[in-house]
Protein backbone atom coordinates (compact mmCIF):
# COMPACT_ATOMS: atom_id res chain seq x y z
CA UNK A 1 0.00 0.00 0.00
CA UNK A 2 1.15 3.54 -0.76
CA UNK A 3 -0.14 6.36 1.40
CA UNK A 4 0.09 10.12 1.01
CA UNK A 5 0.52 11.85 4.38
CA UNK A 6 -0.12 15.56 4.96
CA UNK A 7 1.09 17.49 8.02
CA UNK A 8 0.60 21.12 8.98
CA UNK A 9 -0.31 21.46 12.66
CA UNK A 10 1.99 24.41 13.39
CA UNK A 11 5.23 25.08 11.50
CA UNK A 12 5.90 22.25 9.06
CA UNK A 13 3.97 22.24 5.79
CA UNK A 14 4.84 18.70 4.87
CA UNK A 15 3.70 15.91 2.57
CA UNK A 16 5.10 12.41 2.29
CA UNK A 17 4.61 9.14 0.50
CA UNK A 18 5.04 5.92 2.43
CA UNK A 19 5.18 2.58 0.66
CA UNK A 20 4.43 -0.34 2.99
CA UNK A 21 5.91 -2.79 0.48
CA UNK A 22 9.39 -1.29 0.42
CA UNK A 23 9.08 0.55 3.76
CA UNK A 24 10.39 3.65 1.96
CA UNK A 25 9.18 7.08 3.08
CA UNK A 26 9.88 10.22 1.09
CA UNK A 27 9.16 13.51 2.88
CA UNK A 28 8.75 17.02 1.36
CA UNK A 29 8.71 19.87 3.89
CA UNK A 30 8.46 23.64 3.69
CA UNK A 31 9.05 25.14 7.15
CA UNK A 32 7.48 28.34 8.44
CA UNK A 33 10.09 30.60 9.98
CA UNK A 34 8.67 33.51 12.04
CA UNK A 35 10.28 36.88 11.24
CA UNK A 36 10.40 37.62 14.94
CA UNK A 37 9.06 36.08 18.13
CA UNK A 38 7.41 32.68 18.20
CA UNK A 39 4.84 31.02 15.96
CA UNK A 40 1.99 33.42 15.08
CA UNK A 41 -1.13 31.35 14.31
CA UNK A 42 -2.30 33.70 11.53
CA UNK A 43 1.11 33.84 9.83
CA UNK A 44 1.46 30.08 10.18
CA UNK A 45 -1.90 29.61 8.47
CA UNK A 46 -0.84 31.93 5.64
CA UNK A 47 2.26 29.80 5.21
CA UNK A 48 0.16 26.62 5.11
CA UNK A 49 -2.19 28.09 2.50
CA UNK A 50 0.71 28.52 0.08
CA UNK A 51 3.03 25.71 1.07
CA UNK A 52 0.67 22.76 1.65
CA UNK A 53 -0.59 22.56 -1.96
CA UNK A 54 3.01 22.79 -3.15
CA UNK A 55 4.43 20.01 -0.99
CA UNK A 56 1.38 17.85 -1.78
CA UNK A 57 1.99 18.35 -5.51
CA UNK A 58 5.66 17.40 -5.08
CA UNK A 59 4.76 14.28 -3.12
CA UNK A 60 2.15 13.21 -5.69
CA UNK A 61 4.66 13.76 -8.50
CA UNK A 62 7.07 11.55 -6.61
CA UNK A 63 4.34 8.94 -6.15
CA UNK A 64 3.59 8.93 -9.86
CA UNK A 65 7.27 8.71 -10.80
CA UNK A 66 7.89 5.80 -8.48
CA UNK A 67 4.61 3.97 -9.13
CA UNK A 68 5.01 0.26 -9.82
CA UNK A 69 4.91 -0.58 -13.53
CA UNK A 70 1.47 -2.12 -13.43
CA UNK A 71 0.08 1.28 -12.57
CA UNK A 72 1.22 2.78 -15.85
CA UNK A 73 -0.30 2.59 -19.29
CA UNK A 74 -3.67 1.19 -18.16
CA UNK A 75 -6.77 2.59 -19.73
CA UNK A 76 -7.85 3.71 -16.29
CA UNK A 77 -4.55 3.95 -14.41
CA UNK A 78 -4.54 3.17 -10.68
CA UNK A 79 -4.27 6.20 -8.45
CA UNK A 80 -0.68 7.07 -7.42
CA UNK A 81 -1.56 6.41 -3.75
CA UNK A 82 -4.09 4.11 -2.08
CA UNK A 83 -5.10 6.44 0.77
CA UNK A 84 -4.64 10.01 1.99
CA UNK A 85 -3.75 10.48 5.67
CA UNK A 86 -3.72 13.89 7.34
CA UNK A 87 -2.95 15.44 10.72
CA UNK A 88 -6.41 16.00 12.10
CA UNK A 89 -5.23 17.37 15.46
CA UNK A 90 -4.06 18.53 17.88
CA UNK A 91 -2.67 21.77 16.56
CA UNK A 92 -3.52 25.32 15.49
CA UNK A 93 -7.12 25.39 14.20
CA UNK A 94 -6.57 27.60 11.11
CA UNK A 95 -3.58 25.48 10.02
CA UNK A 96 -5.41 22.20 10.57
CA UNK A 97 -8.33 23.34 8.44
CA UNK A 98 -6.06 24.03 5.47
CA UNK A 99 -4.48 20.58 5.80
CA UNK A 100 -7.87 18.88 6.08
CA UNK A 101 -9.22 20.70 3.03
CA UNK A 102 -6.20 19.68 0.98
CA UNK A 103 -6.52 16.06 2.13
CA UNK A 104 -10.25 15.86 1.33
CA UNK A 105 -9.70 17.36 -2.11
CA UNK A 106 -6.95 14.90 -3.05
CA UNK A 107 -8.80 11.89 -1.63
CA UNK A 108 -11.95 12.76 -3.53
CA UNK A 109 -10.10 13.49 -6.76
CA UNK A 110 -8.22 10.18 -6.61
CA UNK A 111 -11.23 8.36 -5.16
CA UNK A 112 -9.23 6.82 -2.32
CA UNK A 113 -10.01 6.66 1.42
CA UNK A 114 -9.20 9.46 3.84
CA UNK A 115 -7.52 8.74 7.19
CA UNK A 116 -7.64 11.32 10.04
CA UNK A 117 -4.50 10.80 12.13
CA UNK A 118 -3.78 12.01 15.66
CA UNK A 119 -0.50 13.92 15.37
CA UNK A 120 0.73 12.96 18.86
CA UNK A 121 0.14 9.25 18.28
CA UNK A 122 1.96 9.58 14.96
CA UNK A 123 4.98 11.00 16.85
CA UNK A 124 5.02 7.87 19.00
CA UNK A 125 3.97 5.16 16.58
CA UNK A 126 6.81 6.06 14.22
CA UNK A 127 9.29 5.18 16.98
CA UNK A 128 7.47 2.01 17.93
CA UNK A 129 7.46 0.93 14.29
CA UNK A 130 11.14 1.68 13.67
CA UNK A 131 12.22 0.07 16.96
CA UNK A 132 10.14 -3.03 16.43
CA UNK A 133 9.03 -2.77 20.08
CA UNK A 134 5.73 -4.34 21.03
CA UNK A 135 4.59 -2.40 24.06
CA UNK A 136 6.88 0.45 24.96
CA UNK A 137 6.36 3.43 27.21
CA UNK A 138 6.34 6.42 24.87
CA UNK A 139 7.83 9.80 25.78
CA UNK A 140 6.73 12.60 23.55
CA UNK A 141 8.93 15.68 23.83
CA UNK A 142 7.66 18.14 21.27
CA UNK A 143 6.98 21.85 21.02
CA UNK A 144 3.43 22.03 22.29
CA UNK A 145 3.47 18.83 24.35
CA UNK A 146 5.37 16.72 26.80
CA UNK A 147 3.80 13.49 27.94
CA UNK A 148 4.19 9.78 28.60
CA UNK A 149 1.85 7.24 27.12
CA UNK A 150 1.45 3.51 27.60
CA UNK A 151 -0.94 1.26 25.67
CA UNK A 152 -3.48 -0.63 27.72
CA UNK A 153 -6.81 -2.14 26.74
CA UNK A 154 -7.47 -0.44 23.42
CA UNK A 155 -6.15 3.02 24.24
CA UNK A 156 -2.99 4.88 24.93
CA UNK A 157 -3.21 5.89 28.58
CA UNK A 158 -1.72 9.14 29.75
CA UNK A 159 0.84 8.17 32.39
CA UNK A 160 2.16 11.67 32.99
CA UNK A 161 2.27 15.06 31.32
CA UNK A 162 3.30 18.65 31.65
CA UNK A 163 1.00 20.74 33.80
CA UNK A 164 1.73 23.92 31.86
CA UNK A 165 3.49 24.34 28.51
CA UNK A 166 5.06 21.82 26.17
CA UNK A 167 8.80 21.34 26.60
CA UNK A 168 9.84 22.93 23.28
CA UNK A 169 7.58 25.93 23.81
CA UNK A 170 9.05 26.42 27.28
CA UNK A 171 12.58 26.49 25.87
CA UNK A 172 11.49 28.74 22.97
CA UNK A 173 9.93 31.22 25.43
CA UNK A 174 13.21 31.43 27.28
CA UNK A 175 15.15 32.13 24.09
CA UNK A 176 12.64 34.79 23.06
CA UNK A 177 13.57 36.54 26.29
CA UNK A 178 17.14 36.53 24.97
CA UNK A 179 15.95 37.83 21.57
CA UNK A 180 17.15 34.68 19.85
CA UNK A 181 15.28 33.64 16.73
CA UNK A 182 12.77 30.77 16.66
CA UNK A 183 13.19 27.86 17.27
CA UNK A 184 15.27 28.17 20.40
CA UNK A 185 15.90 24.50 21.22
CA UNK A 186 18.88 23.94 18.91
CA UNK A 187 20.45 27.25 20.04
CA UNK A 188 20.18 26.30 23.69
CA UNK A 189 21.77 22.96 22.87
CA UNK A 190 24.69 24.71 21.16
CA UNK A 191 25.19 27.31 23.92
CA UNK A 192 25.00 24.61 26.61
CA UNK A 193 28.22 23.06 25.33
CA UNK A 194 30.25 25.80 27.04
CA UNK A 195 28.14 26.06 30.19
CA UNK A 196 28.53 25.20 33.83
CA UNK A 197 26.00 24.09 36.40
CA UNK A 198 23.78 26.46 38.41
CA UNK A 199 20.80 25.42 40.55
CA UNK A 200 17.31 25.97 39.08
CA UNK A 201 13.91 24.74 40.24
CA UNK A 202 13.11 21.09 39.55
CA UNK A 203 9.42 20.17 39.60
CA UNK A 204 8.21 16.58 39.39
CA UNK A 205 4.96 15.42 41.00
CA UNK A 206 4.58 11.69 40.53
CA UNK A 207 4.79 11.42 36.75
CA UNK A 208 3.52 14.96 36.20
CA UNK A 209 5.85 17.89 35.83
CA UNK A 210 5.87 21.60 35.12
CA UNK A 211 8.21 24.04 33.45
CA UNK A 212 6.89 27.49 34.39
CA UNK A 213 8.93 27.89 37.59
CA UNK A 214 12.19 26.80 36.02
CA UNK A 215 11.69 29.08 33.01
CA UNK A 216 11.03 32.16 35.16
CA UNK A 217 14.11 31.34 37.22
CA UNK A 218 16.20 30.90 34.06
CA UNK A 219 15.12 34.30 32.69
CA UNK A 220 15.81 35.91 36.02
CA UNK A 221 19.26 34.32 36.23
CA UNK A 222 20.19 35.78 32.84
CA UNK A 223 18.84 39.19 33.87
CA UNK A 224 20.97 39.04 36.99
CA UNK A 225 24.12 38.41 34.98
CA UNK A 226 24.59 34.64 35.20
CA UNK A 227 26.38 33.72 31.94
CA UNK A 228 23.87 32.68 29.28
CA UNK A 229 25.75 29.47 28.49
CA UNK A 230 25.57 28.42 32.16
CA UNK A 231 21.82 29.01 32.19
CA UNK A 232 21.39 27.06 28.92
CA UNK A 233 23.48 24.19 30.25
CA UNK A 234 21.55 24.06 33.52
CA UNK A 235 18.19 24.44 31.81
CA UNK A 236 18.93 21.29 29.81
CA UNK A 237 20.20 19.44 32.89
CA UNK A 238 17.03 20.25 34.84
CA UNK A 239 14.39 19.98 32.12
CA UNK A 240 15.74 16.81 30.52
CA UNK A 241 16.55 15.37 33.95
CA UNK A 242 12.86 15.79 34.81
CA UNK A 243 11.72 14.11 31.59
CA UNK A 244 14.15 11.23 32.16
CA UNK A 245 13.03 10.80 35.74
CA UNK A 246 9.33 10.64 34.84
CA UNK A 247 10.11 8.25 31.98
CA UNK A 248 11.86 5.98 34.49
CA UNK A 249 8.88 6.23 36.83
CA UNK A 250 6.58 5.21 33.97
CA UNK A 251 8.77 2.20 33.18
CA UNK A 252 8.75 1.23 36.83
CA UNK A 253 4.99 1.66 37.21
CA UNK A 254 4.05 -0.28 34.09
CA UNK A 255 6.76 -2.92 34.31
CA UNK A 256 7.71 -2.20 30.68
CA UNK A 257 11.33 -2.49 29.58
CA UNK A 258 11.05 -0.52 26.35
CA UNK A 259 11.09 3.24 25.87
CA UNK A 260 10.59 5.20 22.64
CA UNK A 261 11.06 8.91 22.14
CA UNK A 262 9.11 11.19 19.82
CA UNK A 263 8.80 14.90 19.02
CA UNK A 264 11.05 17.75 17.91
CA UNK A 265 12.89 18.15 21.23
CA UNK A 266 13.90 14.50 20.79
CA UNK A 267 16.50 15.79 18.35
CA UNK A 268 18.45 17.05 21.35
CA UNK A 269 21.57 14.99 21.95
CA UNK A 270 21.68 15.55 25.71
CA UNK A 271 18.07 14.39 26.17
CA UNK A 272 18.77 11.26 24.15
CA UNK A 273 21.96 10.63 26.09
CA UNK A 274 20.14 10.85 29.45
CA UNK A 275 17.29 8.57 28.36
CA UNK A 276 19.66 6.05 26.90
CA UNK A 277 21.81 5.97 30.04
CA UNK A 278 18.77 5.62 32.29
CA UNK A 279 17.48 2.71 30.19
CA UNK A 280 20.90 1.05 30.14
CA UNK A 281 21.06 1.15 33.90
CA UNK A 282 17.73 -0.50 34.38
CA UNK A 283 18.19 -3.04 31.62
CA UNK A 284 15.57 -1.47 29.38
CA UNK A 285 15.81 -0.83 25.63
CA UNK A 286 15.69 2.71 24.31
CA UNK A 287 14.90 3.87 20.80
CA UNK A 288 14.71 7.29 19.16
CA UNK A 289 13.81 7.46 15.47
CA UNK A 290 16.04 9.39 13.06
CA UNK A 291 15.68 13.21 13.27
CA UNK A 292 13.55 13.59 10.12
CA UNK A 293 10.92 11.47 11.88
CA UNK A 294 11.25 13.23 15.25
CA UNK A 295 10.38 16.82 14.31
CA UNK A 296 6.99 17.48 12.75
CA UNK A 297 6.87 15.67 9.42
CA UNK A 298 4.33 14.06 7.14
CA UNK A 299 6.26 10.78 7.05
CA UNK A 300 4.97 9.78 10.46
CA UNK A 301 1.42 10.71 9.37
CA UNK A 302 1.72 8.54 6.26
CA UNK A 303 3.15 5.61 8.25
CA UNK A 304 0.42 5.61 10.92
CA UNK A 305 -2.15 6.40 8.21
CA UNK A 306 -1.12 3.23 6.36
CA UNK A 307 -1.40 1.16 9.53
CA UNK A 308 -4.84 2.60 10.28
CA UNK A 309 -6.06 2.11 6.71
CA UNK A 310 -4.91 -1.52 6.83
CA UNK A 311 -7.00 -1.94 9.98
CA UNK A 312 -10.01 -0.45 8.16
CA UNK A 313 -9.85 2.71 10.27
CA UNK A 314 -10.65 5.33 7.63
CA UNK A 315 -12.53 8.61 8.00
CA UNK A 316 -15.65 9.54 6.05
CA UNK A 317 -15.35 13.01 4.52
CA UNK A 318 -18.44 14.19 6.41
CA UNK A 319 -16.84 13.10 9.72
CA UNK A 320 -13.44 14.62 9.01
CA UNK A 321 -13.67 17.96 10.78
CA UNK A 322 -10.43 18.96 12.50
CA UNK A 323 -9.86 18.52 16.26
CA UNK A 324 -7.52 21.25 17.56
CA UNK A 325 -7.51 19.86 21.14
CA UNK A 326 -7.57 16.16 20.32
CA UNK A 327 -5.90 14.28 23.12
CA UNK A 328 -3.95 11.12 22.26
CA UNK A 329 -5.70 9.22 25.07
CA UNK A 330 -9.07 9.97 23.40
CA UNK A 331 -8.24 7.97 20.28
CA UNK A 332 -9.74 4.47 20.01
CA UNK A 333 -6.72 2.42 18.94
CA UNK A 334 -8.01 0.14 16.19
CA UNK A 335 -4.65 -1.02 14.90
CA UNK A 336 -3.16 -2.78 17.90
CA UNK A 337 -4.02 -6.06 19.44
CA UNK A 338 -0.71 -6.85 21.05
CA UNK A 339 0.08 -7.29 24.67
CA UNK A 340 -0.68 -4.44 27.06
CA UNK A 341 2.17 -2.35 28.34
CA UNK A 342 1.13 -2.80 31.95
CA UNK A 343 2.37 -6.25 32.56
CA UNK A 344 2.14 -6.00 36.32
CA UNK A 345 5.73 -7.20 36.42
CA UNK A 346 6.03 -4.66 39.15
CA UNK A 347 4.00 -6.80 41.45
CA UNK A 348 6.48 -9.53 42.26
CA UNK A 349 7.41 -9.14 45.88
CA UNK A 350 11.11 -9.96 46.01
CA UNK A 351 13.49 -9.16 48.83
CA UNK A 352 14.93 -6.31 46.82
CA UNK A 353 12.50 -3.95 45.17
CA UNK A 354 13.83 -1.65 42.56
CA UNK A 355 11.67 1.48 42.48
CA UNK A 356 12.23 4.29 40.02
CA UNK A 357 14.33 6.20 42.51
CA UNK A 358 15.68 3.84 45.06
CA UNK A 359 16.69 0.32 45.89
CA UNK A 360 14.52 -1.02 48.68
CA UNK A 361 15.56 -4.10 50.65
CA UNK A 362 12.67 -5.83 52.38
CA UNK A 363 13.85 -7.71 55.45
CA UNK A 364 12.62 -7.52 59.02
CA UNK A 365 12.99 -3.83 58.42
CA UNK A 366 13.06 -1.96 55.14
CA UNK A 367 16.22 -0.25 53.93
CA UNK A 368 15.74 2.33 51.22
CA UNK A 369 18.71 3.92 49.46
CA UNK A 370 18.48 6.54 46.80
CA UNK A 371 21.41 5.50 44.65
CA UNK A 372 23.12 8.07 42.43
CA UNK A 373 21.60 8.49 38.99
CA UNK A 374 24.50 8.91 36.61
CA UNK A 375 22.34 10.44 33.87
CA UNK A 376 21.85 13.50 36.10
CA UNK A 377 24.43 16.16 36.70
CA UNK A 378 26.24 15.20 39.95
CA UNK A 379 25.29 18.45 41.71
CA UNK A 380 21.63 18.11 40.83
CA UNK A 381 21.73 14.43 41.72
CA UNK A 382 23.23 15.07 45.16
CA UNK A 383 20.74 17.83 45.84
CA UNK A 384 17.68 15.76 44.89
CA UNK A 385 18.77 12.69 46.84
CA UNK A 386 19.52 14.71 49.95
CA UNK A 387 16.34 16.84 49.81
CA UNK A 388 14.07 13.89 49.13
CA UNK A 389 15.53 11.71 51.86
CA UNK A 390 15.04 14.50 54.39
CA UNK A 391 11.51 15.23 53.17
CA UNK A 392 10.59 11.55 53.27
CA UNK A 393 11.73 11.01 56.85
CA UNK A 394 10.06 14.17 58.11
CA UNK A 395 6.75 13.68 56.30
CA UNK A 396 6.42 9.97 57.19
CA UNK A 397 6.51 11.18 60.77
CA UNK A 398 4.15 14.15 60.25
CA UNK A 399 1.61 11.95 58.46
CA UNK A 400 1.64 9.37 61.26
CA UNK A 401 0.88 12.07 63.78
CA UNK A 402 -2.25 12.88 61.77
CA UNK A 403 -3.39 9.25 61.98
CA UNK A 404 -2.41 8.31 58.43
CA UNK A 405 -0.76 4.89 58.43
CA UNK A 406 2.90 5.08 57.44
CA UNK A 407 5.97 3.00 58.34
CA UNK A 408 7.87 4.09 61.45
CA UNK A 409 11.28 5.52 60.57
CA UNK A 410 14.15 3.87 62.48
CA UNK A 411 17.15 5.66 61.04
CA UNK A 412 18.01 8.35 58.49
CA UNK A 413 21.34 8.98 56.80
CA UNK A 414 20.94 12.06 54.59
CA UNK A 415 24.57 11.85 53.42
CA UNK A 416 24.07 8.43 51.87
CA UNK A 417 20.42 9.22 51.11
CA UNK A 418 19.35 6.15 53.10
CA UNK A 419 16.37 5.47 55.37
CA UNK A 420 15.65 2.44 57.54
CA UNK A 421 12.00 1.95 58.38
CA UNK A 422 9.37 -0.48 59.54
CA UNK A 423 8.07 -2.98 57.00
CA UNK A 424 4.35 -2.60 56.27
CA UNK A 425 1.75 -4.42 54.16
CA UNK A 426 2.18 -7.55 52.08
CA UNK A 427 1.95 -6.06 48.60
CA UNK A 428 1.60 -2.81 46.67
CA UNK A 429 -1.88 -1.48 46.00
CA UNK A 430 -1.13 -2.06 42.30
CA UNK A 431 -1.43 -5.78 43.09
CA UNK A 432 -4.80 -5.48 44.84
CA UNK A 433 -6.59 -2.64 43.15
CA UNK A 434 -10.13 -2.72 44.46
CA UNK A 435 -12.67 -0.07 45.49
CA UNK A 436 -12.21 -0.60 49.25
CA UNK A 437 -8.46 0.01 49.09
CA UNK A 438 -8.62 3.03 46.81
CA UNK A 439 -11.32 4.49 49.05
CA UNK A 440 -8.93 4.16 51.95
CA UNK A 441 -6.30 6.07 49.98
CA UNK A 442 -8.91 8.77 49.37
CA UNK A 443 -9.43 9.12 53.13
CA UNK A 444 -5.69 9.21 53.80
CA UNK A 445 -5.16 11.97 51.27
CA UNK A 446 -8.09 13.98 52.64
CA UNK A 447 -6.50 13.82 56.10
CA UNK A 448 -3.11 14.90 54.79
CA UNK A 449 -4.56 17.77 52.78
CA UNK A 450 -6.70 18.96 55.64
CA UNK A 451 -3.45 19.44 57.57
CA UNK A 452 -1.67 21.17 54.69
CA UNK A 453 0.45 18.19 53.71
CA UNK A 454 1.00 17.05 50.12
CA UNK A 455 2.20 13.49 49.40
CA UNK A 456 3.67 14.44 46.02
CA UNK A 457 3.72 10.94 44.52
CA UNK A 458 0.69 8.93 45.62
CA UNK A 459 0.72 6.22 42.95
CA UNK A 460 -0.60 2.68 43.32
CA UNK A 461 3.02 1.59 43.85
CA UNK A 462 3.40 3.88 46.84
CA UNK A 463 0.51 2.43 48.80
CA UNK A 464 0.95 -0.82 50.71
CA UNK A 465 -1.91 -3.20 51.50
CA UNK A 466 -2.12 -6.61 53.14
CA UNK A 467 -1.33 -9.48 50.74
CA UNK A 468 -4.37 -11.26 49.34
CA UNK A 469 -3.33 -14.56 50.90
CA UNK A 470 -2.44 -12.93 54.18
CA UNK A 471 1.26 -13.68 53.65
CA UNK A 472 3.88 -11.23 54.79
CA UNK A 473 3.81 -8.75 57.61
CA UNK A 474 0.39 -7.24 57.19
CA UNK A 475 0.46 -5.30 60.40
CA UNK A 476 2.13 -2.03 60.99
CA UNK A 477 2.41 -0.51 64.40
CA UNK A 478 -0.98 0.40 65.75
CA UNK A 479 -2.95 -2.30 63.96
CA UNK A 480 -2.40 -5.08 66.50
CA UNK A 481 -6.02 -5.00 67.55
CA UNK A 482 -7.18 -5.48 63.97
CA UNK A 483 -8.88 -2.11 63.76
CA UNK A 484 -8.43 0.14 60.79
CA UNK A 485 -7.16 3.52 61.83
CA UNK A 486 -8.05 5.07 58.48
CA UNK A 487 -11.68 4.79 59.54
CA UNK A 488 -12.78 2.73 56.55
CA UNK A 489 -14.44 -0.61 56.35
CA UNK A 490 -11.81 -2.12 54.06
CA UNK A 491 -8.45 -3.48 55.06
CA UNK A 492 -5.72 -1.23 56.18
CA UNK A 493 -3.58 0.72 53.73
CA UNK A 494 -0.24 2.46 54.34
CA UNK A 495 1.25 5.33 52.41
CA UNK A 496 4.98 5.08 51.66
CA UNK A 497 7.51 7.08 49.64
CA UNK A 498 6.97 10.68 50.76
CA UNK A 499 10.18 11.85 49.05
CA UNK A 500 8.32 14.31 46.83
CA UNK A 501 6.10 15.53 49.67
CA UNK A 502 5.90 19.05 51.07
CA UNK A 503 3.71 21.43 53.06
CA UNK A 504 1.34 23.68 51.14
CA UNK A 505 -1.96 25.47 51.62
CA UNK A 506 -2.73 25.64 47.90
CA UNK A 507 -5.71 23.57 46.70
CA UNK A 508 -3.96 23.16 43.35
CA UNK A 509 -1.25 21.09 45.05
CA UNK A 510 -3.86 18.85 46.68
CA UNK A 511 -5.62 18.47 43.33
CA UNK A 512 -2.30 17.37 41.84
CA UNK A 513 -2.07 14.58 44.44
CA UNK A 514 -5.48 13.34 43.32
CA UNK A 515 -4.50 13.71 39.68
CA UNK A 516 -1.31 11.69 40.21
CA UNK A 517 -3.17 8.92 42.02
CA UNK A 518 -5.92 8.76 39.41
CA UNK A 519 -3.32 8.77 36.65
CA UNK A 520 -1.64 5.71 38.13
CA UNK A 521 -5.00 3.93 38.38
CA UNK A 522 -6.02 4.86 34.84
CA UNK A 523 -2.60 3.82 33.54
CA UNK A 524 -2.82 0.29 34.86
CA UNK A 525 -6.39 -0.78 35.71
CA UNK A 526 -8.57 -2.67 33.28
CA UNK A 527 -11.65 -0.82 34.46
CA UNK A 528 -10.62 2.42 36.11
CA UNK A 529 -14.06 4.07 36.35
CA UNK A 530 -15.45 2.32 39.48
CA UNK A 531 -12.09 2.75 41.22
CA UNK A 532 -11.96 6.47 40.52
CA UNK A 533 -15.51 6.75 41.71
CA UNK A 534 -14.78 5.00 45.02
CA UNK A 535 -11.65 7.11 45.48
CA UNK A 536 -13.39 10.43 44.89
CA UNK A 537 -16.43 9.52 46.97
CA UNK A 538 -14.22 8.65 49.93
CA UNK A 539 -12.14 11.80 49.48
CA UNK A 540 -15.29 13.94 49.32
CA UNK A 541 -16.81 12.33 52.41
CA UNK A 542 -13.66 12.67 54.46
CA UNK A 543 -12.70 16.11 53.15
CA UNK A 544 -16.02 17.96 53.49
CA UNK A 545 -16.33 21.36 51.79
CA UNK A 546 -12.59 21.73 51.38
CA UNK A 547 -12.50 18.30 49.72
CA UNK A 548 -15.25 19.37 47.35
CA UNK A 549 -13.21 22.43 46.38
CA UNK A 550 -10.15 20.27 45.71
CA UNK A 551 -12.20 17.98 43.47
CA UNK A 552 -13.43 21.03 41.55
CA UNK A 553 -9.80 22.09 41.16
CA UNK A 554 -9.00 18.59 39.92
CA UNK A 555 -11.56 18.97 37.12
CA UNK A 556 -9.87 22.24 36.23
CA UNK A 557 -6.42 20.60 36.14
CA UNK A 558 -7.76 17.86 33.86
CA UNK A 559 -9.49 20.26 31.51
CA UNK A 560 -6.58 22.50 30.65
CA UNK A 561 -6.07 22.62 26.90
CA UNK A 562 -2.87 23.71 25.25
CA UNK A 563 -3.77 24.73 21.71
CA UNK A 564 -6.01 27.78 22.16
Ligand SMILES: C[C@@H](O)[C@H](NC(=O)OP(=O)(O)OC[C@H]1O[C@@H](n2cnc3c(N)ncnc32)[C@H](O)[C@@H]1O)C(=O)O
Nearest residue numbers: 009010142143144145168183185186264265268295296
Ligand atom coordinates in the same frame (compact mmCIF):
# COMPACT_ATOMS: atom_id res chain seq x y z
C1 LIG B 1 0.92 19.87 17.74
C2 LIG B 1 2.20 20.05 16.95
O1 LIG B 1 2.09 21.16 16.13
C3 LIG B 1 3.40 20.21 17.83
N1 LIG B 1 4.56 20.20 17.01
C4 LIG B 1 5.74 20.68 17.40
O2 LIG B 1 5.86 21.16 18.48
O3 LIG B 1 6.82 20.61 16.53
P1 LIG B 1 8.04 19.63 16.77
O4 LIG B 1 8.77 19.61 15.50
O5 LIG B 1 7.58 18.30 17.34
O6 LIG B 1 8.90 20.34 17.89
C5 LIG B 1 9.39 21.63 17.74
C6 LIG B 1 10.17 22.00 18.97
O7 LIG B 1 11.39 21.28 19.03
C7 LIG B 1 12.39 22.11 19.54
N2 LIG B 1 13.70 21.62 19.11
C8 LIG B 1 14.14 21.40 17.88
N3 LIG B 1 15.43 21.00 17.90
C9 LIG B 1 15.81 20.95 19.21
C10 LIG B 1 17.01 20.65 19.90
N4 LIG B 1 18.12 20.29 19.27
N5 LIG B 1 17.01 20.73 21.25
C11 LIG B 1 15.90 21.10 21.92
N6 LIG B 1 14.76 21.41 21.32
C12 LIG B 1 14.70 21.35 19.98
C13 LIG B 1 12.06 23.47 18.99
O8 LIG B 1 12.67 24.49 19.77
C14 LIG B 1 10.55 23.48 19.05
O9 LIG B 1 10.10 23.99 20.28
C15 LIG B 1 3.55 19.07 18.83
O10 LIG B 1 3.85 17.96 18.38
O11 LIG B 1 3.39 19.29 20.02
Ligand SMILES: Nc1ncnc2c1ncn2[C@@H]1O[C@H](COP(=O)(O)OP(=O)(O)OP(=O)(O)O)[C@@H](O)[C@H]1O
Nearest residue numbers: 353355356357358360366407422423424461496497
Ligand atom coordinates in the same frame (compact mmCIF):
# COMPACT_ATOMS: atom_id res chain seq x y z
N1 LIG C 1 8.06 0.41 54.54
C1 LIG C 1 7.84 -0.46 53.58
N2 LIG C 1 7.31 -1.67 53.83
C2 LIG C 1 7.10 -2.56 52.84
N3 LIG C 1 7.37 -2.33 51.56
C3 LIG C 1 7.89 -1.15 51.23
C4 LIG C 1 8.14 -0.14 52.21
N4 LIG C 1 8.67 0.92 51.60
C5 LIG C 1 8.73 0.61 50.29
N5 LIG C 1 8.26 -0.64 50.06
C6 LIG C 1 8.18 -1.32 48.75
O1 LIG C 1 9.27 -0.95 47.94
C7 LIG C 1 8.83 -0.36 46.73
C8 LIG C 1 9.73 0.80 46.37
O2 LIG C 1 9.70 1.75 47.44
P1 LIG C 1 9.59 3.31 47.19
O3 LIG C 1 8.35 3.61 46.46
O4 LIG C 1 9.78 3.97 48.49
O5 LIG C 1 10.86 3.50 46.27
P2 LIG C 1 11.04 4.45 45.05
O6 LIG C 1 12.28 4.04 44.37
O7 LIG C 1 10.92 5.84 45.50
O8 LIG C 1 9.83 4.08 44.16
P3 LIG C 1 9.08 4.94 43.05
O9 LIG C 1 9.90 6.17 42.82
O10 LIG C 1 9.03 3.99 41.89
O11 LIG C 1 7.74 5.22 43.60
C9 LIG C 1 7.40 0.07 46.98
O12 LIG C 1 6.63 0.00 45.81
C10 LIG C 1 6.94 -0.94 48.01
O13 LIG C 1 6.46 -2.10 47.37
Ligand SMILES: [Fe+2]
Nearest residue numbers: 142143263296
Ligand atom coordinates in the same frame (compact mmCIF):
# COMPACT_ATOMS: atom_id res chain seq x y z
FE1 LIG D 1 4.71 17.63 16.65
